[in-house]
Amino acid sequence: MTSDPGRFDDSPLLVAGGPPSNSLGGGRRHSKLQGRRAVAVSVASSVVLLGVLAALFFFAPGSAQVRQTFFNIPDARTAFLGDPRGGIFSELDALLINIELFLTAEVLILILAMVIALIRQLTGPVTFPLRMIAIAYTDFFRGVPLLLVVYAIGFGVPALNLAGVSTQPVWVYGLAALVLSYSAYVSEVYRAGIDSVHPSQVAAARSLGLSHGQAMRSVVIPQAVRRVIPPLLNDFISLQKDTALVAVLGIIEVNRAAGIVSSTDFNYTGYTVGAFLFLLLTVPMARFTDWLIARDRRRRQAGVAH
Amino acid sequence: MKRELLASSVAAVLVAAAAATASVSIQSTTVLAKAISGCAPSQLHLYRAGQLIVATDAPAYTPWFEKNQPRNGKGYEGAVAYAVAKALGFKQSQVHWTIESFDSSYAPGPKTFDFDINEITITAARAKAVTFSEGYYNDRQALITYKGSPLVTAHSPSQLKTYKYGDQVGTTSLAYIEQQIQPTQTPAVYNNPNDAVSALSDRTIQGFVTDAPTAQYMASSGEVKHGVVVGQFPSNDQAYGLLFHKGNPLVSCVNRAITQLKNNGTLTRLQKKWLGIYTSIPTIQP
Numbered sequence: 062m063t064s065d066p067g068r069f070d071d072s073p074l075l076v077a078g079g080p081p082s083n084s085l086g087g088g089r090r091h092s093k094l095q096g097r098r099a100v101a102v103s104v105a106s107s108v109v110l111l112g113v114l115a116a117l118f119f120f121a122p123g124s125a126q127v128r129q130t131f132f133n134i135p136d137a138r139t140a141f142l143g144d145p146r147g148g149i150f151s152e153l154d155a156l157l158i159n160i161e162l163f164l165t166a167e168v169l170i171l172i173l174a175m176v177i178a179l180i181r182q183l184t185g186p187v188t189f190p191l192r193m194i195a196i197a198y199t200d201f202f203r204g205v206p207l208l209l210v211v212y213a214i215g216f217g218v219p220a221l222n223l224a225g226v227s228t229q230p231v232w233v234y235g236l237a238a239l240v241l242s243y244s245a246y247v248s249e250v251y252r253a254g255i256d257s258v259h260p261s262q263v264a265a266a267r268s269l270g271l272s273h274g275q276a277m278r279s280v281v282i283p284q285a286v287r288r289v290i291p292p293l294l295n296d297f298i299s300l301q302k303d304t305a306l307v308a309v310l311g312i313i314e315v316n317r318a319a320g321i322v323s324s325t326d327f328n329y330t331g332y333t334v335g336a337f338l339f340l341l342l343t344v345p346m347a348r349f350t351d352w353l354i355a356r357d358r359r360r361r362q363a364g365v366a367h
Numbered sequence: 368m369k370r371e372l373l374a375s376s377v378a379a380v381l382v383a384a385a386a387a388t389a390s391v392s393i394q395s396t397t398v399l400a401k402a403i404s405g406c407a408p409s410q411l412h413l414y415r416a417g418q419l420i421v422a423t424d425a426p427a428y429t430p431w432f433e434k435n436q437p438r439n440g441k442g443y444e445g446a447v448a449y450a451v452a453k454a455l456g457f458k459q460s461q462v463h464w465t466i467e468s469f470d471s472s473y474a475p476g477p478k479t480f481d482f483d484i485n486e487i488t489i490t491a492a493r494a495k496a497v498t499f500s501e502g503y504y505n506d507r508q509a510l511i512t513y514k515g516s517p518l519v520t521a522h523s524p525s526q527l528k529t530y531k532y533g534d535q536v537g538t539t540s541l542a543y544i545e546q547q548i549q550p551t552q553t554p555a556v557y558n559n560p561n562d563a564v565s566a567l568s569d570r571t572i573q574g575f576v577t578d579a580p581t582a583q584y585m586a587s588s589g590e591v592k593h594g595v596v597v598g599q600f601p602s603n604d605q606a607y608g609l610l611f612h613k614g615n616p617l618v619s620c621v622n623r624a625i626t627q628l629k630n631n632g633t634l635t636r637l638q639k640k641w642l643g644i645y646t647s648i649p650t651i652q653p
Binding site: 075123126129132145146147148150216219220227231308309310311313317318321323324325326327328329 | 434473476490492493495496497533535539541542543544545547553555556557558562566569570571589
C-alpha cells in the first residue's frame, strides 16, 4: 500500500488505515473510488486557492504598476542576457560566478568541517589545546554574521599588505569568508551525526581489534555522514544564497547584476529574474534531498512491515 | 581738522550703509515680485498641505550636503532644495526632510515625499517609472586614483582600457565605463563610495569613476589617502533631476521654479559656491 509513499498522503484512505477487507474486489474498487475522489478534491482546492491569490494580485488597485515593475518582459530579457554598452551585466553570466563559488566552497567546507568535527571528538588531555581551538573557531564563526566576515577578510586582508596573501584576486577572499563561516556550522552538523551513531558500534569495532582512528574511519563516519545528508544539503542550499554577499567586494554576481539592472532602469524585474534563476537551482536540489531521505529510510527500514 | 575728518568719514560710512540697505531691500523685493503665478504653496499638490517634504538618502554625502545634515541648507543639493522652495514661496521652516534610500525611491506606488534630491541622473528608461524635473546640474564623470598609481601618468585612451575600475552601484558611472572607456577587465561594483575607497586604498581597483565633485572632494578631504584626481571626462549631456512619483502634477511648478533659478543665475552661483573648487580639474579623454 505504501509502495509509492507521498502520492496520496492526505487521502482519507491512509489516515483510516486501509479499506475494509471483507472482500478483495469490493475493497479495491472502494479504495480506487476513494483515491479518485481525493485527487479531485485536492485539485479543486488547489485551483480555488490559486484562483483567489491570482484574483487578489490582478484586481488589486496597483496591480498594473506592480506587474510593470516586477514582471516586465523586455526588462527581463535585458537582465537575463545583459547589455554591456548600457552598463548592464547578464544575470546568466553572473549566475556562473555564483555557481563556481558555491561548488568550490562546498567541497572545501565539507573537508574543513570534517577536520574540525574530528578534532572535537578527540579524547585525552594532550589534545586539549586543539579542542579549544576548534571550539573557539566554531563559536566565533557561528557568532559573527557572514557579511562582517566578508568585509573583514575582503577589505582587511589586502590592507595588511602581507606578501602573497594580500594580493590575491578578490574572489579568493570571498571564497575564504564563505568557507570559514560555513565550516563552523557544518562541523556541528557532522558532530551531531557522529554522536547519533550508537556507542555500541564503537565498542564492537574496538572489540574486533580496530584502533580508535580505524573505528572512526571505517565504522562511525560512514554511518554518521549518511545520517546527516539532509541537513548537509540544507546548508548547501543556504550557501547558494549566501554567495550573494561577495557582491560587497565588487564582484558582479547575480544579485549585484540584478541591482545594476534595477537602478539603471528603475525597474525591479531584474530581481524577479534572479529569484527565478535561484529557484531553478534550489528546487531540483530540494527534490533530490527528499528523494535521498526517502531512499535512506527505505533502506534502513527494509523488511519492517508497515 | 581731525574732528572734521572723523565726521566726514562717519558720514561716508552711514551713506554707504544706507545705500547698501536700500539696494538689498530693492533686490529682495525684486525677488519676491517674481513669485510664480499659479504655484503658491496653497495651490500646490503636496503630500502634506503647508509643508514641502524633500527626501534624500542617508548618509548625505559632501559636497552635495554638508555634515550629513540636509536641514542646514548647505552643500549644493541642500542649497538647491531650499532655493526651489523659496522660489515657490515656501518659508524655510516649511521645508521638511525625510530619508529615502535610492533603491526604494523608484518603487511603484505613492511616495511619502514631494520630491527626492539625490544626485539622480535623468534617463529615458528611468523616466518610465518616475517623473523627473528639469536638470539642475550637468554632471561629468571623473577618475580618482591613489598616489603612485600608473594611472596618474599613463592615461591616454588606449592605456585607460587596461586598468581595473570600480564604481558605485546605481550610478551612471558603470555605463560610462563600459561605453566610453571599454576596459578589458570587468569593472568592480560597490554598494557605496566608502567601500570603493577601501578597495582603492587596498589597490584592489586602480581607479574609481564617479562624478567630478565627489571625486575631487574625496581627494582633497583625504578620504582617499593621497588620492589623485586624474581628470574629468568630457560632458556627456547627462543631468541630475529631482525625482517625483509618476505623474505628480507638482513637477510643472517645480520646473518653472528651476527655470527661474537658471535664468536669474542662482543655480550658477550655487554651483560656483559649493562645487567650484571641485570642478576645476583638467579634462581627459576616455
